[in-house]
Amino acid sequence: xxxxxxxxxxxxxxxxxxxxxxxxxxxxxxxxxxxxxxxxxxxxxxxxxxxxxxxxxxxxxxxxxxxxxxxxxxxxxxxxxxxxxxxxxxxxxxxxxxxxxxxxxxxxxxxxxxxxxxxxxxxxxxxxxxxxxxxxxxxxxxxxxxxxxxxxxxxxxxxxxxxxxxxxxxxxxxxxxxxxxxxxxxxxxxxxxxxxxxxxxxxxxxxxxxxxxxxxxxxxxxxxxxxxxxxxxxxxxxxxxxxxxxxxxxxxxxxxxxxxxxxxxxxxxxxxxxxxxxxxxxxxxxxxxxxxxxxxxxxxxxxxxxxxxxxxxxx
Amino acid sequence: xxxxxxxxxxxxxxxxxxxxxxxxxxxxxxxxxxxxxxxxxxxxxxxxxxxxxxxxxxxxxxxxxxxxxxxxxxxxxxxxxxxxxxxxxxxxxxxxxxxxxxxxxxxxxxxxxxxxxxxxxxxxxxxxxxxxxxxxxxxxxxxxxxxxxxxxxxxxxxxxxxxxxxxxxxxxxxxxxxxxxxxxxxxxxxxxxxxxxxxxxxxxxxxxxxxxxxxxxxxxxxxxxxxxxxxxxxxxxxxxxxxxxxxxxxxxxxxxxxxxxxxxxxxxxxxxxxxxxxxxxxxxxxxxxxxxxxxxxxxxxxxxxxxxxxxxxxx
Numbered sequence: 059x060x061x062x063x064x065x066x067x068x069x070x071x072x073x074x075x076x077x078x079x080x081x082x083x084x085x086x087x088x089x090x091x092x093x094x095x096x097x098x099x100x101x102x103x104x105x106x107x108x109x110x111x112x113x114x115x116x117x118x119x120x121x122x123x124x125x126x127x128x129x130x131x132x133x134x135x136x137x138x139x140x141x142x143x144x145x146x147x148x149x150x151x152x153x154x155x156x157x158x159x160x161x162x163x164x165x166x167x168x169x170x171x172x173x174x175x176x177x178x179x180x181x182x183x184x185x186x187x188x189x190x191x192x193x194x195x196x197x198x199x200x201x202x203x204x205x206x207x208x209x210x211x212x213x214x215x216x217x218x219x220x221x222x223x224x225x226x227x228x229x230x231x232x233x234x235x236x237x238x239x240x241x242x243x244x245x246x247x248x249x250x251x252x253x254x255x256x257x258x259x260x261x262x263x264x265x266x267x268x269x270x271x272x273x274x275x276x277x278x279x280x281x282x283x284x285x286x287x288x289x290x291x292x293x294x295x296x297x298x299x300x301x302x303x304x305x306x307x308x309x310x311x312x313x314x315x316x317x318x319x320x321x322x323x324x325x326x327x328x329x330x331x332x333x334x335x336x337x338x339x340x341x342x343x344x345x346x347x348x349x350x351x352x353x354x355x356x357x358x359x360x361x362x363x364x365x366x367x368x369x370x371x372x373x
Numbered sequence: 374x375x376x377x378x379x380x381x382x383x384x385x386x387x388x389x390x391x392x393x394x395x396x397x398x399x400x401x402x403x404x405x406x407x408x409x410x411x412x413x414x415x416x417x418x419x420x421x422x423x424x425x426x427x428x429x430x431x432x433x434x435x436x437x438x439x440x441x442x443x444x445x446x447x448x449x450x451x452x453x454x455x456x457x458x459x460x461x462x463x464x465x466x467x468x469x470x471x472x473x474x475x476x477x478x479x480x481x482x483x484x485x486x487x488x489x490x491x492x493x494x495x496x497x498x499x500x501x502x503x504x505x506x507x508x509x510x511x512x513x514x515x516x517x518x519x520x521x522x523x524x525x526x527x528x529x530x531x532x533x534x535x536x537x538x539x540x541x542x543x544x545x546x547x548x549x550x551x552x553x554x555x556x557x558x559x560x561x562x563x564x565x566x567x568x569x570x571x572x573x574x575x576x577x578x579x580x581x582x583x584x585x586x587x588x589x590x591x592x593x594x595x596x597x598x599x600x601x602x603x604x605x606x607x608x609x610x611x612x613x614x615x616x617x618x619x620x621x622x623x624x625x626x627x628x629x630x631x632x633x634x635x636x637x638x639x640x641x642x643x644x645x646x647x648x649x650x651x652x653x654x655x656x657x658x659x660x661x662x663x664x665x666x667x668x669x670x671x672x673x674x675x676x677x678x679x680x681x682x683x684x685x686x687x688x
Contacts, residue, residue: 373681
């Protein structure tokens, strides 16, 4: 079970190692959305996304023996960079499994933080099996992207900070992939204010969490084509799903067009660079997916790492 | 003469009408620059730049009779949008003179704030003469971009806020075109801390202020080719130049390449959109133009309005 105490402990552990990111507002966004919106800017976070919170909490909690062994992760995205950075700061060996066709920029960024990268063939090899096998062979401790309470507690510190800065929110929204960010943020928010309403947001083609909540059990979907590359997980997490079931009022979904329009709005009007996945919760507010009686809205902008080539296309 | 009292009065007058913009920091920038840098984010300001400060202070100070008459400005850039917005909020008629070949986006933005736009032929007509003639004919009050103490006092509020948030700075840097922003910020900074060192920053091909300081009088330069379109003024202002002479320790210059590299760094590493002109002071720090004994540096990011086509080219 994930508790507010675990999130408070995480904050003690990681506070000096991460940024306390600012909460920003925009009159223009509020006018367009018809709500009063408070943006928690995790795009300004170290390594460019909220992921460093959970990774740091997990890695700093390892025993001396585990640190000696080193750690492994599988990710081609923000989790890889977060584990690499948090691992370097803890002085441990970091090995990251990436698909052979991962973007060169992401491979370079992960190596830039000092991690070793090993490649697998996405067509032939299952990434989780590959990484687990690798971790066992090299005697490394796996740092999973979400199914681990220390990871969830770390992500929850983002919600804690948001509620400290703006206590009187009607609701909070966070992008939802494996569900780690949402589970952490919603747990923190409900502990501070039990009446707060919590909404995970998914791309409409990557709505495994929405389908799972409707069905009452974890549903697996085919690889989703959404432009939000960080939200292409096909099934909710084992640990996260019961938390999402308990705390989510409803799952909101957005189209790729709504994601891109919101990304452009945030870039050119608000002067903030937010990645496609990171902007989904904001897109749900911008495109009026919230109930009418919700007024004061907290939105997590979960990351800002976007490939220059993709950005050039989108603007 | 521009005094701190005038800046304090401006703050009283405009405080509720503008954003108190945040001051942000970046470990990555600090590491690259070798300084501890505090960014005053006027790219988040209303209408996307610091210009709304001076325009609001000027327009809110008009007499009832002047407000009845309406106002005029000549600008194809941030000043136009600022005057249009501040004018609309004061309920006055606003007429803006722009060159016929002004970018459609800027014309639309200015009209979007409710201003009338009149065009002149840049090849055949002198813009200042055209605007003055127009103002006289239509009995409008001119709102100049910098040569007016109410404008300067308004821009100074930006420096006041920065020094309140970070009092123990060794120096402040601001982009310099007509000199209004620098004059206001430096006056405020010196009033708070007389030892603070103040540096205006110009593109190397638009160094009219640098040349003027060397010569001891206002020097006019040919139209500069710099990519920083907001800094293409050819001669320092009449009111601003003596203030710059008195308060500037030295003029720093940056190349277009340094401007673009810094813009890209701020966008992809810091997730901030800053326009070419707005990034020049940051570029001077990034490319080590400051004396070595300066440690804690305040930098004004003066605006974030950039054309999507230009941005696409630059990234």
